Amino acid sequence: xxxxxxxxxxxxxxxxxxxxxxxxxxxxxxxxxxxxxxxxxxxxxxxxxxxxxxxxxxxxxxxxxxxxxxxxxxxxxxxxxxxxxxxxxxxxxxxxxxxxxxxxxxxxxxxxxxxxxxxxxxxxxxxxxxxxxxxxxxxxxxxxxxxxxxxxxxxxxxxxxxxxxxxxxxxxxxxxxxxxxxxxxxxxxxxxxxxxxxxxxxxxxxxxxxxxxxxxxxxxxxxxxxxxxxxxxxxxxxxxxxxxxxxxxxxxxxxxxxxxxxxxxxxxxxxxxxxxxxxxxxxxxxxxxxxxxxxxxxxxxxxxxxxxxxxxxxxxxxxxxxxxxxxxxxxxxxxxxxxxxxxxxxxxxxxxxxxxxxxxxxxxxxxxx
Numbered sequence: 001x002x003x004x005x006x007x008x009x010x011x012x013x014x015x016x017x018x019x020x021x022x023x024x025x026x027x028x029x030x031x032x033x034x035x036x037x038x039x040x041x042x043x044x045x046x047x048x049x050x051x052x053x054x055x056x057x058x059x060x061x062x063x064x065x066x067x068x069x070x071x072x073x074x075x076x077x078x079x080x081x082x083x084x085x086x087x088x089x090x091x092x093x094x095x096x097x098x099x100x101x102x103x104x105x106x107x108x109x110x111x112x113x114x115x116x117x118x119x120x121x122x123x124x125x126x127x128x129x130x131x132x133x134x135x136x137x138x139x140x141x142x143x144x145x146x147x148x149x150x151x152x153x154x155x156x157x158x159x160x161x162x163x164x165x166x167x168x169x170x171x172x173x174x175x176x177x178x179x180x181x182x183x184x185x186x187x188x189x190x191x192x193x194x195x196x197x198x199x200x201x202x203x204x205x206x207x208x209x210x211x212x213x214x215x216x217x218x219x220x221x222x223x224x225x226x227x228x229x230x231x232x233x234x235x236x237x238x239x240x241x242x243x244x245x246x247x248x249x250x251x252x253x254x255x256x257x258x259x260x261x262x263x264x265x266x267x268x269x270x271x272x273x274x275x276x277x278x279x280x281x282x283x284x285x286x287x288x289x290x291x292x293x294x295x296x297x298x299x300x301x302x303x304x305x306x307x308x309x310x311x312x313x314x315x316x317x318x319x320x321x322x323x324x325x326x327x328x329x330x331x332x333x334x335x336x337x338x339x340x341x342x343x344x345x346x347x348x349x350x351x352x353x354x355x356x357x358x359x360x361x362x363x364x365x366x367x368x369x
C-alpha cells in the first residue's frame with residue numbers, strides 16, 4: 001500500500017517509460033541503483049538521456065496524437081466541443097449504470113453499511129427522472145472537486161480500518177475544467193457529468209452552468225492560456241473576490257488568459273503590472289456561469305502555452321512532485337500514480353486517459369517515431 005509518492009514512484013516511472021520514449025534504456029541505472037541520495041535529482045537522470053533537448057513531438061504532432069487517442073478510446077476520451085446538445089435517456093442511463101455498486105461488505109467510519117445505504121443512493125440518483133430525450137448543459141468547475149462513483153461524500157471502504165482508499169473516489173478536477181451535465185440527482189445537490197477524460201457524480205455547488213453554449217465554447221477553445229508547470233499553483237488571497245481567493249490548480253491545468261484589450265488598469269484593487277491576467281469561471285447567484293479576472297504573478301511556475309515536449313522537460317516535471325503524499329483518486333488534495341503521469345503529460349498538451357490500463361496502452365506510441 002502506498003503511503004506517499006516516494007522516490008520509488010519516480011524511478012519506476014523513469015525506468016519503465018523513458019527508455020521506450022527516448023531510446024536510452026542501457027544508459028539508465030537499474031531500479032535498485034536509483035534509490036541513493038545521489039540519484040534523487042532530475043539532473044542525474046537527464047545526463048543519462050541521449051539528446052535530452054530534442055523535440056520528440058511538436059505541437060501539431062501532439063494534436064494529431066490526441067485525435068488518435070479519441071478514436072482508439074472513444075468511451076474514455078471525449079471531445080466535449082463536439083458533444084451533442086441532446087442525448088437519448090437510454091444512453092444516459094447506460095452510462096450511469098456502468099458504475100456497479102460493490103458486491104462486498106462496505107464500511108464508513110468503521111461501521112458496516114447496510115442495504116438501506118444503497119437504497120438511499122439509488123433514490124438520490126433519480127434514475128426514474130431521466131427523460132426519453134435530455135437536453136444537455138455545459139458547465140465549468142469553479143474549484144477543485146472530486147468525481148464520485150455515486151452521489152455521496154462519505155468515505156466508503158472495504159476495510160473498517162482503512163482511511164486511504166475510498167471506493168467511491170474516482171478522480172479529481174481542477175478549477176476551470178469543462179464538463180457536460182448529463183443528469184441531476186433528486187435533491188439537486190449532485191450532477192452526473194462527462195469530463196474530457198472521465199465521468200461520474202460531482203457536487204452541483206462546484207459547477208457553474210453556461211446559459212450560452214457559445215460562451216462556454218469560446219472559453220474552452222481560448223488560444224491564449226497559461227499551463228501550470230509547478231506541482232501546483234495556489235492563487236493569492238483575495239478579500240474582494242472570495243470565490244476565487246486561494247484557488248488551487250495542479251500541474252498541467254490550463255487557465256485561459258484575459259484578452260489584452262479587456263484588461264483594466266486595476267484588478268480587485270491590484271495593478272496587473274508584473275502579473276498574468278487570467279479569466280476564471282465563477283458561479284452566479286442562480287448557479288449560472290460568469291467570469292472574473294484575477295492575477296497570477298509572473299514569477300509563478302507556469303508557462304504561456306504548452307511546454308516543448310523533450311526528454312529533459314519530462315524528467316524535470318516528474319521531479320517537481322518528488323516526496324508528495326499519495327492520494328487515491330485525488331484524495332487528501334493530492335494525486336495518485338496515474339494522475340502523476342497524466343499531470344506531467346498535460347504540460348505538453350497531451351490528453352491522456354485517467355486509468356492505468358488505458359495509459360499503458362499508449363506507452364509504446366509516445367516515442368514520436
